[in-house]
Amino acid sequence: MTTTDHIHIGSLPAVRLRARDGAQATVSLFGAQVLSWIPAGGKDQLFLSKRSALDGSKAIRGGIPLIFPQFSDRGPGTRHGFARLSHWRRLHGDVSGRDAMPSALPPGSGIAEFGLEHGDPLGAPWPHRFSLRFRVGVGADRLELSLQVRNAGDSVFRFSAALHTYHGVTDIDGVRVDGLGGCTFLDQTDGGREKTQHEALLALRGTQDRIYPATPDRLAMRDDAREIIMHQTGFTDTVVWNPGPAAGLSDMADEEHRRFVCIEPACITPLELAPGATWTGSHLLVCQPLR
Numbered sequence: 001m002t003t004t005d006h007i008h009i010g011s012l013p014a015v016r017l018r019a020r021d022g023a024q025a026t027v028s029l030f031g032a033q034v035l036s037w038i039p040a041g042g043k044d045q046l047f048l049s050k051r052s053a054l055d056g057s058k059a060i061r062g063g064i065p066l067i068f069p070q071f072s073d074r075g076p077g078t079r080h081g082f083a084r085l086s087h088w089r090r091l092h093g094d095v096s097g098r099d100a101m102p103s104a105l106p107p108g109s110g111i112a113e114f115g116l117e118h119g120d121p122l123g124a125p126w127p128h129r130f131s132l133r134f135r136v137g138v139g140a141d142r143l144e145l146s147l148q149v150r151n152a153g154d155s156v157f158r159f160s161a162a163l164h165t166y167h168g169v170t171d172i173d174g175v176r177v178d179g180l181g182g183c184t185f186l187d188q189t190d191g192g193r194e195k196t197q198h199e200a201l202l203a204l205r206g207t208q209d210r211i212y213p214a215t216p217d218r219l220a221m222r223d224d225a226r227e228i229i230m231h232q233t234g235f236t237d238t239v240v241w242n243p244g245p246a247a248g249l250s251d252m253a254d255e256e257h258r259r260f261v262c263i264e265p266a267c268i269t270p271l272e273l274a275p276g277a278t279w280t281g282s283h284l285l286v287c288q289p290l291r
């Protein structure tokens, strides 16, 4: 049986989805942020900082923050957009067939959909009429995420979007990212300079903040215990971020930077959306234990 429990994480209302095979995901309504993903028979794959605010006073540090409509400080609005700071609604009804992407989830998966519209409190400062739908599905070894952006107004708007996934790892030194060899990237730690990644496997050393435009739609992240295969559609770019030891983030404990790497499917250069048009970006994560 699939179940959905309404729970609280800190003081934030959240939904826990449980698939028939025991796989589960927890999604905070604050930000529609996935905070935990446990594949069937496995353990949590996501990092959540011990020092994260969990009361809606600021963005949650960990899980999968949903970035919209601005990436980082690349625009006049809220850093990384208002979606991660907004209170979303759980949408009811049949959500299984609505998505543009064919689902790779097995029968008996847990699925829920969340919505945010213009006019919702924090969306108000953005002067465009929009409708966001975020679908989360979990089952077996996989987590499937799909973000739909609709222009509900009568003029074109531009937006960026990303799924800022914090992959939990045993230790950052043992992490390798596969699939970005030969790709160019903008090195955010070096004034945004364009460089090429010559090595086939990316090792994470010190501070890393890279935007890879036009990435392959399949990447993999490996640490000592498992491999996470990532597929993205709609999202054209990938961001790889780890703050390193010197970042001094107030919502992260000492040494916690060693426990995650962010690999983010993204559209950094703003996309244009015509009135009535819809854009969909999807992300599929598959967890494979290493033998």
Ligand SMILES: O=P(O)(O)OC[C@H]1O[C@@H](O)[C@H](O)[C@@H](O)[C@@H]1O
Residues within 6 Å of the ligand: 059, 072, 079, 080, 164, 188, 209, 210, 239, 241, 264
């Ligand atoms: O601290 P924030 O706002 O969650 O941002 C975290 C990081 O997010 C990454 O996506 C950016 O590339 C980094 O530059 C940024 O530091």
